[in-house]
Amino acid sequence: MFSRKIATAASVCRHKDLLWVSVWLTILSLGFGYLIVYSQTAAADSTRLSTAAAAKCYGGGDAPATWALVVAINPKCPCTAATVTMLERICAQTKGALHCQVLAYCPEGGDESWTSTRTLRRLGLIPRVAITTDYGGVLARELGLTTSGETILLDREHVIRFHGGITPARGHEGDNLGATTVRELVEEDPTSVTTYPIYGCPLSAP
Amino acid sequence: MQSLSQQQSALEQELFAKELGGLRRLTDRIFLFLLLGQWLFAVICAVFITPRTWQGAELSPHIHLLAALGLGGILVSLPCALIVTRPGAMLTRFVVAASQLLFSVLLTHLTGGRIETHFHIFVSLAILAFYHDIWVYVPAVAVSLLDHIVRGLFWPESIFGTVTPSVFRAFEHIGWIAFATFFLVWGVRRKLTNVRKMAQFQASLSIERDNLERRVSERTQLLGEARDYFVNVLDSLDDHIAILDSEGVIKSVNKAWRMFGEANDARTELCGPGANYLDVCRRAGESALAITSAMERILAGEAGQFTTEYSCNSRTEERWFQLRVLPFVGTSGTGLVVAHANISERVAAREAFMDKARTATSLAEIIRDAPNEFFLCRQSDLQIVMVNYGLRDSLGYSEDELCAMTALDLLPQAERCKPNIYTDKFGGKYAHQKIHQLNHQRSSGEVYPVQLSVCSGVYEGEPIFAVFATDVSTLQKLQGQLAQALKLESLAHLAAGIAHEINTPMQSVASNVEFLQSCLDRVFRVLGAFQSSLQMLDEQWKAQRESLMQLTQEAKLEHILLEAPRAVTEAAEACKRVIEIVRAMKCMSHPGGKDKIKIDLNEIIRNATTISRNHWKHSATLHLHLDEDLPEVDGHIAELSQVILNLIVNAADAVAEKHGSQCMLGQIDVRTSATADFVRVEVEDNGCGMSPEVFEKAFDPFFTTKPVGKGTGQGLAITHNAIVNMHGGTIDILSTPGAGTTFMFCLPRADYLHLETQQALAFDPVEAL
Numbered sequence: 001m002f003s004r005k006i007a008t009a010a011s012v013c014r015h016k017d018l019l020w021v022s023v024w025l026t027i028l029s030l031g032f033g034y035l036i037v038y039s040q041t042a043a044a045d046s047t048r049l050s051t052a053a054a055a056k057c058y059g060g061g062d063a064p065a066t067w068a069l070v071v072a073i074n075p076k077c078p079c080t081a082a083t084v085t086m087l088e089r090i091c092a093q094t095k096g097a098l099h100c101q102v103l104a105y106c107p108e109g110g111d112e113s114w115t116s117t118r119t120l121r122r123l124g125l126i127p128r129v130a131i132t133t134d135y136g137g138v139l140a141r142e143l144g145l146t147t148s149g150e151t152i153l154l155d156r157e158h159v160i161r162f163h164g165g166i167t168p169a170r171g172h173e174g175d176n177l178g179a180t181t182v183r184e185l186v187e188e189d190p191t192s193v194t195t196y197p198i199y200g201c202p203l204s205a206p
Numbered sequence: 207m208q209s210l211s212q213q214q215s216a217l218e219q220e221l222f223a224k225e226l227g228g229l230r231r232l233t234d235r236i237f238l239f240l241l242l243g244q245w246l247f248a249v250i251c252a253v254f255i256t257p258r259t260w261q262g263a264e265l266s267p268h269i270h271l272l273a274a275l276g277l278g279g280i281l282v283s284l285p286c287a288l289i290v291t292r293p294g295a296m297l298t299r300f301v302v303a304a305s306q307l308l309f310s311v312l313l314t315h316l317t318g319g320r321i322e323t324h325f326h327i328f329v330s331l332a333i334l335a336f337y338h339d340i341w342v343y344v345p346a347v348a349v350s351l352l353d354h355i356v357r358g359l360f361w362p363e364s365i366f367g368t369v370t371p372s373v374f375r376a377f378e379h380i381g382w383i384a385f386a387t388f389f390l391v392w393g394v395r396r397k398l399t400n401v402r403k404m405a406q407f408q409a410s411l412s413i414e415r416d417n418l419e420r421r422v423s424e425r426t427q428l429l430g431e432a433r434d435y436f437v438n439v440l441d442s443l444d445d446h447i448a449i450l451d452s453e454g455v456i457k458s459v460n461k462a463w464r465m466f467g468e469a470n471d472a473r474t475e476l477c478g479p480g481a482n483y484l485d486v487c488r489r490a491g492e493s494a495l496a497i498t499s500a501m502e503r504i505l506a507g508e509a510g511q512f513t514t515e516y517s518c519n520s521r522t523e524e525r526w527f528q529l530r531v532l533p534f535v536g537t538s539g540t541g542l543v544v545a546h547a548n549i550s551e552r553v554a555a556r557e558a559f560m561d562k563a564r565t566a567t568s569l570a571e572i573i574r575d576a577p578n579e580f581f582l583c584r585q586s587d588l589q590i591v592m593v594n595y596g597l598r599d600s601l602g603y604s605e606d607e608l609c610a611m612t613a614l615d616l617l618p619q620a621e622r623c624k625p626n627i628y629t630d631k632f633g634g635k636y637a638h639q640k641i642h643q644l645n646h647q648r649s650s651g652e653v654y655p656v657q658l659s660v661c662s663g664v665y666e667g668e669p670i671f672a673v674f675a676t677d678v679s680t681l682q683k684l685q686g687q688l689a690q691a692l693k694l695e696s697l698a699h700l701a702a703g704i705a706h707e708i709n710t711p712m713q714s715v716a717s718n719v720e721f722l723q724s725c726l727d728r729v730f731r732v733l734g735a736f737q738s739s740l741q742m743l744d745e746q747w748k749a750q751r752e753s754l755m756q757l758t759q760e761a762k763l764e765h766i767l768l769e770a771p772r773a774v775t776e777a778a779e780a781c782k783r784v785i786e787i788v789r790a791m792k793c794m795s796h797p798g799g800k801d802k803i804k805i806d807l808n809e810i811i812r813n814a815t816t817i818s819r820n821h822w823k824h825s826a827t828l829h830l831h832l833d834e835d836l837p838e839v840d841g842h843i844a845e846l847s848q849v850i851l852n853l854i855v856n857a858a859d860a861v862a863e864k865h866g867s868q869c870m871l872g873q874i875d876v877r878t879s880a881t882a883d884f885v886r887v888e889v890e891d892n893g894c895g896m897s898p899e900v901f902e903k904a905f906d907p908f909f910t911t912k913p914v915g916k917g918t919g920q921g922l923a924i925t926h927n928a929i930v931n932m933h934g935g936t937i938d939i940l941s942t943p944g945a946g947t948t949f950m951f952c953l954p955r956a957d958y959l960h961l962e963t964q965q966a967l968a969f970d971p972v973e974a975l
Contacts, residue, residue, distance in 0.1 A: 017297055024284040024301070028308060031277040035315055038269055040361045078256035078268055082318045107263035137262065148260070169364045171256060171270070172319035176363060197363075204262035 039169035042197030043147035050143055051158055067094070067186045068154040071166075072103040072134070072145035075117040077201045079171035083149040084122050086166040086179045091126050094186040100126070103134040103145070105203050110135070137203045149200035153182050161185050164196030172199070214409050221412070222405035226338060229401070231293040233336040237302045238289045240333065241282040244309045248274040251316045270316050277312060281305050296341070303342040306330040307349035328386050338398055340391045350383050448477075449534055450542040452505055454484020457541065466546075470520075483544065497529060501542055504533050515549065526553040579646075579656070579675035581608065582665050588612040591665060600677065602649035613673065618647045643931065646675065654679045689928075692920055693848045694795065700855075703820025707787050711780030718777035725770050728761035790816040794847050802933075804838040804956050805846060807885060811876055814851040822858035825865060826872040826891070833878045839885050839953045845928040846953075852921040853889040853949050859912070860893025860947060884935070884952040892946040901941055929953070 071087065073080045087100060102123050106114040115133055123129050134140050143152065153162035162185055168176035178196030185191060252274035258265040285305040288298035310327040317323040327350065334342050357365045358376055366375050440447055441461035448459045456479050459467075467477050476486050484501055487494040500512030512531040519525055528549045534541040573580055579597035583590045593608045601608070601616065614622045621644065646656045659674040735757050739750045790813035815828055822828055839846075854874065861872030877888040896904065903909045905926040910919035929935040929951045937951040 020284065021297070021301060024280070025304070027280050028277065031273065031280065032308070032311060032315075035269070035273050035277070035312075036357060036361055036364060039315065040364050074260045074262070076258075076265070077260040078270070079259070079318075081255070085318075105262070110263070169319065169361075172315075172364070174319045174321070175366075201259055202261045 036169075039172055039199065041170065042165070042199055043150070043202065049152060049160055049163060051154070051160055066096075067098045067156065068158075069098055069100045069151055069182060070103065070143060070145070070154065071100065071151045072105070072137075072140040072143070072148065072203055073119065074105045074148040074201060074203055075114060075119045077148045079167075079200050080119050080148055081122075082167040082171050082173040083151075083165075083200070084119055084126075085173040086176075087123070087129065088126055090166065090179055090182055090186075091128060093183045096128065098128065098182075098186045100129040102129060102131045103139045103143070104131050105137050105140065105148070106133045106135050108136045140203050146203055147198045147200045148203050150198045150203075151178075151182070153185055155185070162194055162196075165198035165200060166196070167199050170199040170201075210413070214406075214413050217412055218402075218405050218409035221408045222402050225401050225405055225408075226398075227294045229336070229338050230299065233338075234289040234293045234298055234302065236333070236336060237306065238286055241285055241302070241305060241309070244313070245274075245278040245282045248278045248309070248312055248316055251313065255317065273312065274316055278309075281308055281312065296339075299337050299339055299342045300345045303334050303337075303344075303346040304349050306334065307346045307353075311349075311353055327383065331383070331386050331390055335390045335394050335397075338394055338401065340394050340398075343387050343391060347383060347387055351380065354379055444548065446546040448483060448544045450483055450501075450544060452539050452541055453482065454487075454501065454505075454542070455482050456480060463546075497531070501531055501544075504531055504542060505540065507533075507540070515553075523550070525550045579677070581613070581673050581675075582663075582670045583613040583673065585662065585669040585671055588614055588671075591668075591670065597675065600648070600675075601646065613671070616646050618645050618653045621645060643678065655682050657681075689845065689848065689924055692924060693844065693851075700817055700821060704787060704791060704817055706820050707817075708784050711783040714780040715777045715784075718773035718780070721773045722770055722777070725766040725773075729763065729766060732758055732761045732763055787816055789813075793843070794851060802840040802842055805841050805843050806836070806838055807846070807850075807878055807887060807953075808832045808834070808836050810843065810847050810850055811878065811887070814847060814854050815876070818851060818854050818858065821855055822861070822874060825858055825862035826874045828854070828874040828876065831875060831877040833880060835880070836878050836885060837880050838956045839933075840956045841933050841953060842928070845924075845932060849925045849928050849951070850887070850889070852925050856921065856949075857889055857891035857893065857947070860895070861891050862893075864892075864894040864944075880955065881952075883955060885955055886950065886952050888948055888950045890946065890948040895943040895945050895947050896939070896941040897943050901939065904939060905937075925951075 069087075069090070071083065073083060087102075091098060091100060104115070104120055104123075120131060123131055132139065140146070140150075145152070147165075149165050149167060151162070151164065151166055152160050155161050162178075162181055164178045164181075166176065166179040166182060168174045176196065177193060181191055181193040181196060249271075252268065252271040256268040256270035258271075259268040282305065285298070285302040288295065288301055292298050307327065307330055310324075310330055313326050314320070314323045331343070331346060334346055354365060354376065365379075366372075437460075443460060444462055446460070446463040446466045448463050449457045451457050456477070458479060459477075463477070466472075475481050477483065484498065487498040487501065490498075496514065497512070500509060500514075503509040504512060510533070513528065515526060515528045517524070517526050526549050528547045530543075530545045530547070532543040532545070534543045574594045576594055577596045577599070578594075579600050580594040581590050581597050582592040589612050590608055590610075593605055598605055598608060603611070642660070643655060643657050645653045647653045655678045656675040657678045659676075660671050663670055663672050665672075732754070735754050739747065739754060742750050793810075793813050794817055811830065811832065815822075815830065819828075854876070857874045861874060865872040873892050875888070875890045877886075877890070879886045879888075900911055905922050906919075907923040908919035909923075910921075926937055929937040933953050935951055935953040937949065939947065939949055941947040
């Protein structure tokens with residue numbers, strides 16, 4: 001049966017057909033490769049993280065009672081949806097042990113379209129998630145966050161325990177080491193990971 | 207020719223391929239819309255989910271939108287083109303399968319790796335099962351595997367979420383695909399099996415349907431042929447035939463019926479299909495009362511059939527018809543078959559036959575009452591089957607006695623065993639002669655000659671001989687008298703010559719006797735002188751002596767002594783010659799007896815040459831070349847003498863006709879010889895010969911080339927009758943005009959006939975038949 005089918009296929013697939021199929025597959029391979037490369041291209045790692053700035057996010061030096069996750073997002077960027085999804089999972093998995101502060105970028109003079117996006121509405125539904133409109137990306141810059149979806153995890157002592165992204169790729173949700181590390185740290189599980197690549201758009205134009 | 211199983215197998219393969227091809231082409235069409243729909247869906251997803259990308263407040267088209275438009279378009283281009291151009295082809299399926307799985311990759315990407323979008327892979331694998339081709343999972347699974355392998359190697363976190371994925375995760379992903387594929391393949395194979403079974407079932411049904419249709423077609427054709435056959439048969443008949451239903455309505459008619467109706471200007475409503483023929487007959491009243499009644503009785507089952515003849519004359523001719531009414535049992539009930547047959551010729555023939563029968567009866571009565579003898583006998587055993595009064599009265603037997611006899615029983619006892627007209631010579635075959643002379647024997651034992659005329663015929667279906675027998679006893683007597691008269695006439699013609707032949711020796715005798723008489727006188731005178739001298743004395747003797755010597759000299763005694771014996775001898779020879787002629791005359795003029803006697807043909811030939819000598823000696827020399835050991839023949843001496851005399855006289859006439867004017871003598875040769883069976887006689891002359899016309903008629907009675915008064919034309923006719931009919935011999939002629947003629951006849955040897963008779967006694971002619 002197999003040999004007969006192969007023989008039939010061989011007779012059907014003429015050289016011209018194979019050429020077209022090859023060209024087609026090649027183009028597709030390049031396209032999909034580019035997509036993967038695009039989604040897997042991480043943002044440049046921030047080196048100027050500021051713990052003080054992070055604390056500022058909680059109302060001027062009041063120590064948070066729980067672990068805090070600060071996430072800078074661009075509410076209009078479609079890639080943020082994946083970060084929101086991952087946040088939903090992390091918050092659900094940490095069972096209230098984690099507070100999340102979202103810094104929603106809004107350009108100076110930004111209208112309501114920046115502050116009432118679908119992403120923000122989704123974020124508003126997640127328990128223990130606070131949204132702060134970050135006009136002009138000032139807060140993010142103070143924290144040293146430059147990429148939408150970039151997060152920092154602060155423990156109870158306001159020590160940054162994790163910095164990076166919580167999505168496996170740009171705009172892609174799913175299990176990834178960043179999200180897992182955040183969950184493990186909050187749950188006090190020992191881990192040596194402190195950072196994870198950030199897959200997202202820049203919060204400000206170059 | 208393929209067997210049924212081979213036909214079913216081929217049809218099954220064809221149906222299976224057709225069904226499968228149909229399913230695959232349908233699936234191709236489904237995928238055509240599915241792929242285009244997915245492309246549209248991908249674009250919509252990109253538009254709604256990731257239309258733009260932001261860098262701060264600056265936006266730009268998201269790469270997902272470009273990918274949905276461009277990559278999605280490329281993704282559907284080739285499969286859609288193949289679906290349109292090569293629906294059902296394996297390459298199309300493979301490309302579609304690869305494209306569908308790549309769409310899973312694209313949609314997963316466009317939806318941000320949503321776990322729900324991964325279901326698209328399994329849905330795609332399930333939809334690929336519509337193809338009913340397990341091999342489409344090869345490119346599908348290959349795409350999935352390749353995606354995992356490439357991304358696992360180069361971008362592991364994009365698929366496993368970690369840069370150091372465990373092998374278990376890889377196998378977990380692959381395992382689920384394999385799990386789904388396994389059951390899908392199993393399901394496809396089951397489906398293929400079902401499709402094949404359906405194809406088998408359809409093939410079986412199709413073959414059965416074809417067989418049924420073929421049988422129906424054949425049966426329909428046969429029925430059509432049968433209908434055409436019967437229609438043609440009915441149309442080919444001269445009878446005018448109509449089929450009536452139980453009400454007497456004409457259902458169908460044949461061509462002869464229609465043509466008769468058209469020829470006689472009959473109205474269709476009266477005699478065409480649809481007309482009520484029974485009503486027509488009823489309305490005809492008294493003239494068709496019998497027919498109407500018969501048709502009603504047959505329809506009621508009270509009568510089987512009805513036949514009648516009636517005359518129906520046209521303006522120009524007298525016509526007779528026969529009407530036959532028969533029951534017609536059809537599927538719709540009992541009807542009638544009405545057939546009118548034109549029997550005018552038959553009636554005329556019957557009348558003619560009756561006339562001939564009456565004539566034949568009259569002839570038979572005439573033959574029966576005729577005084578001439580007539581009878582019929584079977585060819586197989588010569589058993590007499592019919593005789594007339596003439597035969598009965600002539601033979602003195604009753605009809606019953608004669609009908610218990612055979613034809614051979616009518617012959618004398620001695621002749622029954624001999625070959626005759628009924629049998630070939632010892633061969634048992636029928637003789638070819640039509641006329642033959644035999645003897646019949648009356649019940650009183652009297653034997654009388656009859657001439658039989660026999661012809662073959664058929665009597666009551668059996669080959670027979672029709673024998674006409676004529677009593678020729680009176681005729682034979684007259685013929686004998688005529689032959690004798692003719693013979694005497696021939697002798698009369700030769701009488702002058704014979705007289706001359708006798709006269710010549712008689713003159714010799716007379717002169718010699720006269721000479722001897724004078725000699726005797728002289729001798730007596732000398733003897734008287736010598737007697738008287740015996741009484742003289744011696745003295746006187748001397749003188750007497752001289753006187754005696756003188757007397758002797760005067761009497762020329764020496765001359766007498768010399769010539770007298772010669773004269774006596776000559777006279778004796780002359781007398782002998784006369785005696786010979788007289789004896790020949792006596793023999794030739796003998797009327798002969800009724801029975802055959804043993805005859806020496808050489809003697810007859812010598813006698814004939816003797817008495818005809820004066821006829822031929824002036825024109826020819828006759829040489830006899832006779833076989834001195836010639837055996838005798840059984841025959842009638844008078845007739846055979848007549849035959850040979852005729853032949854010699856004819857030869858002499860022929861020679862004289864040719865050589866007479868030239869004062870030259872011709873030549874006649876008469877030869878006799880013998881063979882084992884026959885004695886052969888030839889009379890050859892070198893005379894004038896016969897012309898072909900004369901040759902043809904030589905043996906005809908009353909045919910002659912001689913002047914009136916010299917020939918009767920009966921000579922050769924009698925010769926032929928004597929040789930052939932009376933002696934069972936043969937006669938033949940060899941003649942060359944101007945060169946001569948040879949007559950040859952053969953007669954059976956007497957000793958051969960004796961042997962033949964002995965053989966005949968041991969021969970049973972009936973058995974030989």
